[in-house]
Amino acid sequence: MATDIADISATATRTITIECQRYDPEADAAPHWQRYEVPFRDDMSVLQGLQHIKDHLDGSLTFRWSCRMAICGSCGMMVNGVPQLSCHAFLRDYFPGTVRIEPLHHFPILRDLVIDQSDFLDKLESVKPYLIPRQDKPLAGGANQQTPQQMDAYYSYSQCINCLLCYSACPQYGLDSSFIGPAALALLHRYNADSRDQGWAARADIVNAEEGVWGCTLVGYCSEVCPKGVDPAHAINQNKVNSTLDYAGLRRLLLPKGATE
C-alpha cells in the first residue's frame, strides 16, 4: 500500500531535520547543504522523508527511487556517511539527531542526489554478464539442468541488484575509477561459477588485470554494506587464487570446470 503522503503532517508525532546535499549543474560550482524540517511517523523510511520534502517543501529536490522495498536498487544514497538504500533506512533510527544525505560517494553528481552510473554500466558490460556455453544447444536439446550444489556455487552472487552501494563503500574505486569494482567483479564470478558457463577464458583478461581482482586491497566494506548479502569481497578475493593458478597454468588441472573448457 502506498502511503498517503498528504496524511503525514496530520499523523506525524515528531519532526526530524534532514540535511540534503544540493547541486544544480547549471547554477552551482560545487554542492552545498540544505536543511529541511520533516514531520515523520515511526514507519517512515528516509526515502519517504525525501518524498515529503519533494511533495510539500521543495519540489526541486531531485533523487532516484522506484520500488520502495529494497528490490530495485534505485534509491542508494549516503545516509550519515554510510551507503544505504534510503527505502531500507528509517528516520526513527536517526531521531533526535540530524539525517545528512549525500549522493553515493565515488560517482559524479548529475544533480542533487542523482549520480551518473554510466561508468558502472560500461564495466558491467565488459565482464560479459551472461552465460557463455561451450557450444550453443538447440532448444530441442532440452533444459540445462543443475544440481542444488551447482546452483549453490553462484546463487548468492546472482542476488546483486546493481544498487552501487558497494562502489560507494570502496575507496579503491574512489581513488582510481579504472578498477572494475565490487559488483561487476561479483557478477563476473557469478557467471564463472555457474556450471552451465564456460566463459573463464573470455573474461580472463578482466579478472587477471590490475583493474580486475588485483585492484582490490580487501578493505571489505563492500560486503558490509551490501543489502543483498552478495559478499563481493569474497567473490573478488577467491579469484585472486584462481588468477594466480591461471597464470601458473594450473587452473585447468586443479579446477574441474576449467578442465572441460
Add this chain to the structure above:
Amino acid sequence: MSRHRSTASGYVRPMAGWWRRNPYFLRYMAREGSALALTAYALVLLAGLACLAQGEAAYERWRALLTTPLSIVLHLLALALVAYHALTWFQVMPKTAPRLPFAPGLITAAGLAASAALSLLLVAWLAWGVQ
C-alpha cells in the same frame, strides 16, 4: 583509464581525507599500517645479521643496543602492532578462500590458534635455551 573509456559526466568529489570519513576505513588503514612494524622489525634483524658478518665486536654492540630502555619500548610497540596485524590478517583470510562447507570463522579461529601455539612454542624453546 585503461581498457574503459568511461562515458560518465558530472561533478566529481575530491577523495582527500577519505580514510577519516568512516571508522571502517580507519581500521583498514590501521590494519595495513601495522604491516610497517613488521618491515621495521625485519630491518632490525637484518642489521643484526650484517653486524654478525662484521665480527663479534659489532654483533655485541648491536645486542647491547637492543637492551636499552628505548629499544625495549619499541619492541613492545612492535609486538602490539604485529599482534594486531596477525589478528586482522586471519580475520580477512576467509574472504580469500573458496566457498567452504563450514563457517568462515573457523578459518580465523584455526589460524589464530596455530599462530598462538607456534609463538608459545618458540618462547618456551628460547626460555629453555637460555637456562
